[in-house]
Amino acid sequence: MSNLSLFLGCVAPNRYPGIEAATKKTFSKLGIELDDLEGASCCPAPGVFRSFDKTTWLTLASRNIALSEEMDDDVLTICNGCYSTLKEADSELKKDPVLKKDVNEKLIETGHEFMGQHDVRHVIEYLYQDIGVEGIRKMITTPLKMNVAVHYGCHLVQPLKEADSGLVSGTITFFDELVEATGAKSIEYEDKMMCCGAGGGARAAALDATLRITENKLQKMTDAKVDCIVNACPFCHLQFDSGQQEINKSSCTEYAIPVLHYTQLLGLALGFSPEELGIDLNSTNTAVFIERIRNGFVTA
Amino acid sequence: MPSNIERCYQCGQCTSVCPMGEQEQTYKIRKFLQMEKRGLANEESMMLPFIFYCTTCYRCQDNCPQEVKIVDGVLEIRANAVHNGQMLRSHRKVAKMLFEYGHAVPTTPEVMEKRLHLGLDKMPPTVQGSDEQLDEINTLLQITGFDRLLEDEVPEIKLNEGLTCVQQPGSELSAVEEGA
Ligand code: SF4
Numbered sequence: 515m516s517n518l519s520l521f522l523g524c525v526a527p528n529r530y531p532g533i534e535a536a537t538k539k540t541f542s543k544l545g546i547e548l549d550d551l552e553g554a555s556c557c558p559a560p561g562v563f564r565s566f567d568k569t570t571w572l573t574l575a576s577r578n579i580a581l582s583e584e585m586d587d588d589v590l591t592i593c594n595g596c597y598s599t600l601k602e603a604d605s606e607l608k609k610d611p612v613l614k615k616d617v618n619e620k621l622i623e624t625g626h627e628f629m630g631q632h633d634v635r636h637v638i639e640y641l642y643q644d645i646g647v648e649g650i651r652k653m654i655t656t657p658l659k660m661n662v663a664v665h666y667g668c669h670l671v672q673p674l675k676e677a678d679s680g681l682v683s684g685t686i687t688f689f690d691e692l693v694e695a696t697g698a699k700s701i702e703y704e705d706k707m708m709c710c711g712a713g714g715g716a717r718a719a720a721l722d723a724t725l726r727i728t729e730n731k732l733q734k735m736t737d738a739k740v741d742c743i744v745n746a747c748p749f750c751h752l753q754f755d756s757g758q759q760e761i762n763k764s765s766c767t768e769y770a771i772p773v774l775h776y777t778q779l780l781g782l783a784l785g786f787s788p789e790e791l792g793i794d795l796n797s798t799n800t801a802v803f804i805e806r807i808r809n810g811f812v813t814a
Numbered sequence: 815m816p817s818n819i820e821r822c823y824q825c826g827q828c829t830s831v832c833p834m835g836e837q838e839q840t841y842k843i844r845k846f847l848q849m850e851k852r853g854l855a856n857e858e859s860m861m862l863p864f865i866f867y868c869t870t871c872y873r874c875q876d877n878c879p880q881e882v883k884i885v886d887g888v889l890e891i892r893a894n895a896v897h898n899g900q901m902l903r904s905h906r907k908v909a910k911m912l913f914e915y916g917h918a919v920p921t922t923p924e925v926m927e928k929r930l931h932l933g934l935d936k937m938p939p940t941v942q943g944s945d946e947q948l949d950e951i952n953t954l955l956q957i958t959g960f961d962r963l964l965e966d967e968v969p970e971i972k973l974n975e976g977l978t979c980v981q982q983p984g985s986e987l988s989a990v991e992e993g994a
């Protein structure tokens with residue numbers, strides 16, 4: 515038991531379970547046992563459901579938050595899309611008593627109630643603010659020697675802006691600092707803050723165009739000679755990892771950049787093996803990368 | 815969340831930084847905002863299916879000198895289209911997943927194997943493993959009337975040749991399944 519419940523969303527548990535395993539294992543190492551959020555649904559996805567019907571989106575989001583409140587927990591998300599939905603829904607309902615009453619009249623039909631007495635946290639924001647860069651650095655047992663392309667993702671930055679968070683005023687560095695706490699180096703590359711291409715329901719609506727956005731980013735990362743991409747969102751993760759295969763097929767390219775969620779990178783630095791973190795389960799082959807990790811990256 | 819698109823003075827700074835606009839010539843966010851402002855129904859249909867291409871990356875909004883809440887505007891245009899029966903077929907499939915599994919992207923036998931291999935439960939502790947919890951989702955979707963949005967399918971607007979995205983065989987399914 516802790517005061518955090520792990521909100522899984524859709525893509526992590528159902529496509530990239532390595533991210534789920536890595537989150538649980540790394541938090542456990544940090545002394546935090548995350549509670550399961552039983553019965554949680556799709557957040558629901560901000561791009562599709564929020565834009566289709568606001569009431570539906572708000573109602574399902576509030577159910578997810580209510581499930582966590584019933585355990586007296588804050589919600590911990592590992593996905594930018596989930597963060598965007600749950601954080602925005604949470605703050606709208608806290609701000610607007612009429613809206614809250616309206617949503618609760620629906621929720622009560624399923625026996626739940628949104629109280630608005632807890633918070634929604636993104637894993638990156640939580641680690642940065644509650645554990646701290648120094649706190650992480652002290653826990654590291656296997657400092658990493660690799661060059662990383664950090665991908666923040668639009669829906670990590672935007673909710674923080676809306677919450678008026680100091681994390682996003684001026685030059686944004688919080689994610690890079692967390693990456694560097696593992697010993698890895700965050701490499702500057704062109705268009706670093708650009709979208710992965712997938713969000714907003716665009717991947718379903720216009721796959722090919724989204725992949726061309728992704729390819730632009732992959733090219734900039736390749737130019738910067740990075741060893742891997744580190745993200746904070748399973749959906750960006752999917753777009754970069756599966757997307758590389760789709761791009762290679764359609765554009766006859768040979769992109770082969772390993773893609774890691776931050777919890778997987780942190781897991782490596784805390785001494786877990788790549789297999790324990792599911793890094794071997796990506797679509798884009800990570801065998802060479804894993805071999806290099808075993809050799810301490812001396813051949814880099 | 816009323817948008818404030820009436821503040822837009824059509825400078826085009828949004829279109830100039832839009833990654834989707836760079837890929838799809840027909841995707842012009844400035845033009846869409848103008849059409850929406852003028853409220854012409856026939857022009858609204860000219861925005862389809864493109865308005866659903868927005869990745870909601872907020873780059874346009876960060877670049878707008880008038881602090882127009884562009885993404886809120888996009889969401890409003892989409893909501894109107896969806897309430898007029900114009901949900902894209904690919905999004906309709908994602909929406910149906912929500913009824914059936916409580917997830918936009920449900921699990922697969924292959925992923926269950928991966929989960930076991932990682933020491934996780936075969937089925938995540940989410941709604942998809944419980945009929946009772948799934949009933950809750952369906953109850954709520956009925957109360958909000960979301961089920962009715964999926965009822966009548968209006969034939970999807972066909973794109974002119976050259977504008978359609980060419981999809982690899984087999985990629986449509988994965989795009990739909992993972993298109994949340
Ligand atoms: S940047 Fe702002 S003011 Fe300029 S056209 Fe776009 S929305 Fe309108």
Ligand code: SF4
Nearest residue numbers: 832868869871872874
């Ligand atoms: S939010 Fe949509 S319209 Fe704005 S820049 Fe991103 S893709 Fe373009």
